Amino acid sequence: MTKKALIIGSGIAGIAAAIRLAVKGFDVEVFEGNSYPGGKLSEIQLGEYRFDAGPSLFTLPEQVDAVFQLAGKEPKEYFAYDKLDVTCQYFWEDGTSLKAYADLNRFAKEVQSKLGEAELSIHEALRQSAFIYNSLAPLFMNRSLHRFDTWTNPLALKSYLRMGKLGIFSTMNEANQKQFTHPKLIQLFNRYATYNGSNPYETPATLNIIPHLEFNIGAFFPKKGMHDITQSLFKLSEELGVNYHFGQKVERVLVEAGVAKGIRAKGEDHYADLVVNNMDMVNAYKTILKDQRQPKLLLKQAKSSSALIFYWGVKRDFPELDLHNIFFSDNYPLEFEHIFKRGTIYEDPTIYLNITSTHKNDDAPAGCMNWFTMINVPNNQGQDWDQMIAEAKRNIIHKLNRILKTDVESLIEVEEILDPRTIESKTSSAQGALYGNSSNNKFAAFLRHANYSSSIKNLYFCGGSVHPGGGIPLCLLSAKIMTEMVEG
Structure with missing residues (x-):
């Protein structure tokens, strides 16, 4: 008799877990509160402008390829990507700019030329x-x-x-x-x-450890945009028979005598041999597992930072900009003090500008660009976000105007905003934190939830809020670690 698995959430780890369990022979069903798959790894369309909504840096593409290969498929038939020649461009207020070339010798020479730092x-x-x-x-x-x-x-x-x-x-x-x-x-x-x-x-x-991924291995860009990671894996999962229930938010995990038996969604009970939680671990225990024993130590851990993102359709081309661009703050320690100590946004924030239209022309009209404009901000602790967002927008525009010598506000045709409140409401991330618990102490790696429940049999966990952590490669690895624990 075929075993059945129910997955809560269709973030990238949930989709990967569904594929891996289907390959093991499970009948897999996925319940998703949103009307679309992918969680943070989704997209936004504003008129003629397309934006990747969430993660924008792509490293370790072999982790995506591995999922297709496990299913006996040729990855290139589903998903294609290119290695970047320039991983990122950096700008400072004093006019200094730096290109981080993928070629390490060239990057080292750039650093020596621009900053006087020894190539060695x-x-x-x-x-x-x-x-x-x-x-x-x-x-x-x-x-x-x-x-x-x-x-x-x-x-x-x-x-x-x-x-x-x-x-x-x-x-x-x-x-x-x-x-x-x-x-x-x-x-x-x-x-x-x-x-x-x-x-x-x-x-x-x-x-x-992180620079190794970006420089020694490389940074990449999917030819159809980051959202294609979601779309290609979602397509594969459906080909393998995975059944998705969109618009069905899970209300609780059904537990009997310490064993996960299924889930309840829209008042209807669904039973299975195992349950996989891809929802943020903290919010899962506060909602769908609220009647179960709580991992109090983990739930009390400080959360990671969040993000404030402005999706701007800009009616001008800036040839000096590339896919990934950073405009640094002049006082980095004070910026992080605001984020993690004061719970506020520093007046001179570091700005990350992701422009996929530099590599995917149809993401913006001719002569225009799609600016994914992001700053790191504190997670949601009840701050006056409307006021903070308005101030941050002014500061971001003034900073970009100074460095790029332009008038950004007059160029913005369309706009959408994502802040810690909407990140939490759309993705169930506790306090809108992007990566679950923070890593601001030496024991952080050991303070992530396991990929299984120690108190509830047949309940497993995957995603960015559990081991090994957040980001696309680690989320995919969480699905791998979790499913390797499951007997087919």
């Missing part, structure tokens, strides 16, 4: 990043941290001997200050803390 500094920093990745990725990214055999296998034993070299006992900023001499380069490498919603002045230097 870049190569040494990226060698250290690769060392951290090669030491920890097989252990922490591909295995459960909550199983005994993870800590006793040979990979773990090797990692124990390298602990002092993996950055666990210093902060990212401290490590980068030792590595580089120029403040702008320290700031550039400190930025990688924001990739999981953390503070570089508090998060461990272990997170210097």
Whole structure:
């Protein structure tokens, strides 16, 4: 008799989990409160402008390919992508600009030319990043941290001997200050803390693992946009027989005698052999698992930062801009103090500008651009967001005007705004935090929820709020780790 699995949420991890379980022979049904799949990895259409709504940086594409290959499919028949020649462009108020070329020798020469930093500094920093990745990725990214055999296998034993070299006992900023001499380069490498919603002045230097993904392996762009990651995997899942129920928000997980038996949606009970939660872990325990034992320590953990995004259709082309662009704050420590200590938005925020029309022409009309304009902000703690958003918009426009020597406001044809409140309402992310619990302490990696429930049999977890963390590659790996625990 075919076993049945019910998945709560169709974020990218939920879709990947559905595919992996279908390959194992399960009859899979997915319940999604929204009318569309993908969670944060969705899209927005404003007139003639198309925007990828959420994650905009694509690394480790092999994790997407692996899902197709597992199903016996040729990835290129579903999903195509290109490697970027320039991973990001950086701008400062004093007129300094820097191109982070994918070619490391060229990037090192750019840094030496623009900042006077020795080329060797870049190569040494990226060698250290690769060392951290090669030491920890097989252990922490591909295995459960909550199983005994993870800590006793040979990979773990090797990692124990390298602990002092993996950055666990210093902060990212401290490590980068030792590595580089120029403040702008320290700031550039400190930025990688924001990739999981953390503070570089508090998060461990272990997170210097991230530049390895972007530089040593590479940054990529899907030819049809980031949303195509969702669309291609969704198509595959349907081909494998996965059944989706959109507009059906799950009301509770049905638990009998400590065993997950199914879910309730729209007042109707659905039973299965196992249940997978792809909903944010914190909100899941507050709602659909509110009658069950609560992991109080995990629920009390500080949350990651959130985002304020302005989707702007801009009626002008800026040839000096590329796919990924950063306009740095002149006071990075104060910006993070506002985000994590004061719960406010600094008046001089670092601006991330993602423009997919530079690589996908039909995302904007001819001679125009689609600006995904984002700043890091605190998660929702009841602030006066309407006032904060209005002030932030003015500050963002003034900053872009100064650096680009233009009048941005007069160029905006269409606009939509996403803030921590709407992030929470659309994706069930607790407090609108983008990455679940923050990583602002050395034990953060161990303070993520396991990919299974320790108190409820047949209940599993995947997604950015559980192990191994947020971001597309880690969400896909969470689905892999989780489904490998399930017997077919």
